[in-house]
Amino acid sequence: MGRTILVGTRKGLFLIREDDDDGYTLDPPLLAGWEVLHAVRDSRDGTLFACTNSFVHGGQLHRSSDGGETWELAEGLGLPEESGLKLGKTWHVEPGLASQPGVVWLGAEPACLFRSEDGGATFTSVTALLEHPTRDRWQPGAGGLICHSITLDPTDPDRLYIGISAAGVFRTEDGGRSWTPANKGTAADFMPDDPYPELGQCVHKVYVHPGKPERLWQQNHCGVYRSDDRGESWERLDGNGLPSDFGFGLGLDPDDPDVAYVIPEHGAGNRVTTDDRLGVYKTTDGGASWRLEADGLPEPAWSVILREGMDYDAYGVAFGTQSGFVYARPHEGRWVEAARHLPPVLSVSLSD
């Protein structure tokens, strides 16, 4: 197939290359020593981006235009002094649409978003999010107060969605100049007074479906959800075949908007996969029902998959575990171990 799986780990970025015989080749790590919370290859020009973090040197973004041979640090990643805030970890990098050459988005801590117009060389903080009138009601999740999901409407460059833990999903219709909470119907069971607030939800991952952009899928701290109206309202989908409503990883099928994958974990207090196994659950009917698809996965197992730890493309899905294993499969087929004994996997990203 010739695909590459980009695997961000606690200690560097690994590229796993899919061979012609469906085997995998693992290269030595790039960006050795950096904690890579997310990495992608920009489908527009092949640039590699990596959200790199160090407890000494802070949150950074590295980019490479030569496949990882050499890297440059992005400039301008920081928050204005008058905000009283400083940049924490960088969590998610999202290249813009093909119609927006040069645009790159970056989500980071503390719940901030940056936009680049020059292919990721320099970034500017998105003021409307930094100064959002509801910011004082946002609370950090276990990973901090983080903007970790950025998902684009492929039909409208001005419409995108972000996920902030724990503030919820926000949508912009004007390219980031204003942001509206989009959490109606999603639960925040941990809120003492109102389990369905306007905001404050702990979204774990959110995606726009690339072929049906009015449809969104969300794995939340409190449930799995689907929206068919651009996030105006959400329908809860767990309780019909899923062993748990809690999890992080989420996968889709670009060719079928009714397909989604989740990896349930016991819950907030016990973040390992359910039923003493590593189980991926798939729906093919928009979330009305789910079935276990674990052929090729280990059992018994008690695995941990993080929010960026799963990705999908037209061919299939892949995910990585905190125990350093990476698995991949086509949308119809069995799981294959693509790598083992890596450092703890923080992110997985599929690339042609």
Place this chain on the structure above:
Amino acid sequence: MAVLRLTGLLAQEVGARRVEVDAATVGEALRSLPGSLVLDEHGDLRPLVHVYVDGSREHDLGAPLEQGAEVILIAAIAGGEEVTERPRQSSGCRGSSPR
């Protein structure tokens, strides 16, 4: 002219363990390094990077550099915290988990 001596990830990023810089102050020398690796977005020294000028710890970014001064940057390896005053009572091991 001063000499910057680098360690760890910083040396990896710069591609050298020793760099000559034309700088009149400690801050100028540190600003010659790429991005925000040593100084954060507000120009503050990152708390887990320690600066030594000719063998003495230097906290003042405005401190002048003598011609030929040696500036050593030492980054924390396993974490820990900046202790600004002694704890009143020992609580045993204060170390952080190794990473």
